[in-house]
Amino acid sequence: MAWKDPDYGGLLPYCITIKENAYIKVLSEGKSQAEASLQLNVARSTIADTVYRVRLRKQKQESGQSTLYNEAGAPAATWVKGKPQKGQKTTQEVIDETVSAFNEKVKTKSVSTKSPKVKNKDLLACICIGDAHLGMLSWEEKAKEDFDLKIGCKDLTDAADRIIDAIPSTHEILIAQLGDFYHIDDSLNQTPANKNPLDADSRFSKIIKSGIYVLRYFIEKALSKHKIVRVRNVAGNHDPHSHVALSCALATFYDDNKRVIIEDSPKAMYYYNFGKNLIGITHGHMPKPEKLASIMAVDCPEWAQCEFKYCWHGHIHTKRSFESMNVIIESFRTLAPGDAWTIDSGYRAGREIQAIILHKDYGEVERHTAGIRRVRNEKKGV
Numbered sequence: 001m002a003w004k005d006p007d008y009g010g011l012l013p014y015c016i017t018i019k020e021n022a023y024i025k026v027l028s029e030g031k032s033q034a035e036a037s038l039q040l041n042v043a044r045s046t047i048a049d050t051v052y053r054v055r056l057r058k059q060k061q062e063s064g065q066s067t068l069y070n071e072a073g074a075p076a077a078t079w080v081k082g083k084p085q086k087g088q089k090t091t092q093e094v095i096d097e098t099v100s101a102f103n104e105k106v107k108t109k110s111v112s113t114k115s116p117k118v119k120n121k122d123l124l125a126c127i128c129i130g131d132a133h134l135g136m137l138s139w140e141e142k143a144k145e146d147f148d149l150k151i152g153c154k155d156l157t158d159a160a161d162r163i164i165d166a167i168p169s170t171h172e173i174l175i176a177q178l179g180d181f182y183h184i185d186d187s188l189n190q191t192p193a194n195k196n197p198l199d200a201d202s203r204f205s206k207i208i209k210s211g212i213y214v215l216r217y218f219i220e221k222a223l224s225k226h227k228i229v230r231v232r233n234v235a236g237n238h239d240p241h242s243h244v245a246l247s248c249a250l251a252t253f254y255d256d257n258k259r260v261i262i263e264d265s266p267k268a269m270y271y272y273n274f275g276k277n278l279i280g281i282t283h284g285h286m287p288k289p290e291k292l293a294s295i296m297a298v299d300c301p302e303w304a305q306c307e308f309k310y311c312w313h314g315h316i317h318t319k320r321s322f323e324s325m326n327v328i329i330e331s332f333r334t335l336a337p338g339d340a341w342t343i344d345s346g347y348r349a350g351r352e353i354q355a356i357i358l359h360k361d362y363g364e365v366e367r368h369t370a371g372i373r374r375v376r377n378e379k380k381g382v
Contacts, residue, residue, distance in 0.1 A: 275360025
C-alpha cells in the first residue's frame with residue numbers, strides 16, 4: 001500500500017490551477033518530489049515551487065489573510081479578513097437568511113381563491129393602461145407639478161379602485177398594459193434606442209419592484225369582481241427589457257392561480273378573440289399605427305369571422321382614433337404628467353385611464369373614464 005503524505009493531501013483544497021492540482025495530487029498518492037518530477041515530466045524545482053506556493057497559500061488563509069491569484073497561480077492582491085463585530089452576521093449567515101427569505105417568498109405565491117358570482121358572461125371588460133412611466137421624475141417649476149415614483153404608484157392604484165369599481169362584473173377582464181410602464185430600462189437613465197437623457201426617481205431595482213406591486217394591485221382588485229383576469233404587458237420604447245422582468249415576476253407569482261393568466265409572449269403584437277370581437281394590442285412605436293390594420297389582417301386567422309376589430313396602443317400619450325380596413329385604431333392617454341423633455345418639446349395631453357366593455361355579439365357597448373383630477377379628488381374626499 002502506498003504511503004500518503006497527509007500534508008500533501010491537505011494542500012489539495014488550496015490548489016487554484018489545473019497544474020497545481022495535478023502536481024499535488026501525485027504527491028498525495030505517495031510519490032516523492034523526485035518521482036513526481038519523472039512521472040509528470042517536469043523539473044523537480046517546478047514541483048518544489050508548487051508545493052511551497054500552495055503551502056504558503058494555505059497558511060495565509062488559515063491565519064485570516066485572503067489572497068487573489070492570477071491564472072498562473074501568482075498572488076495579485078491580498079487582504080486580511082476581519083472577524084464579524086458583535087451583532088454582525090457572517091457571510092454564511094447572510095447567505096442562509098437570503099435563501100430562507102426567498103423560499104418564504106415562493107411559499108406566498110398566489111393560489112386560486114373562490115371566484116365571485118358573475119352576472120354576465122356575454123361581456124368582456126378591458127382596462128387600458130397607457131404609458132405609466134413609473135420612475136419618472138418631474139419638477140413643478142419645469143413641468144407644472146411634482147411627480148415621482150411614490151406619486152405615480154398612488155395615482156395608478158387609486159385609478160384601479162375607481163375604474164374597477166365602476167365597470168360591470170364580467171366573467172373575464174383583460175388588463176392591457178400598453179408599454180412604457182417603466183420610465184427607464186436600466187440604471188443609465190436614458191432611452192435604449194436614441195440615448196435621450198431621462199429624469200429618473202429612485203434606484204432601478206426599486207422602480208421595478210414598485211411596478212410589480214402596482215400591477216399586482218390591479219390583478220387582486222380585479223379578482224374580487226371577475227372570475228378570470230388576463231394580463232398582457234407589451235414592450236415600449238422606454239422599457240423593452242424591463243417589461244420582461246415585470247411579466248416574468250407576475251407569471252411566477254400567479255403560476256398556481258388558475259384564475260390569472262399572464263400573457264408573456266415576446267411578440268410586439270398581441271391578439272385576443274372574444275366572440276365577434278378581435279382585439280390587437282401594441283405600444284405604437286413599432287409597427288406604426290397606420291400599418292396595424294393590415295398587419296392584423298395577415299396575422300389573425302379569425303379576421304374574417306370577426307365583425308368588430310380594435311387595435312389599442314399607447315406611445316403618443318394623446319387620444320387619437322381612426323378607422324382603417326374596418327379596424328378602429330385607438331391610442332390612449334397616460335395618468336402621468338410630462339417630463340422636462342416632453343414639456344420642452346411642446347407636447348401636451350389630458351391624463352386619464354379608461355375601461356372598455358365589449359359584448360360578444362355587438363362590440364363596444366360601454367366605456368368608463370377615470371381622469372387624474374377625479375381620481376385624486378375622490379381619494380381626498382373632495
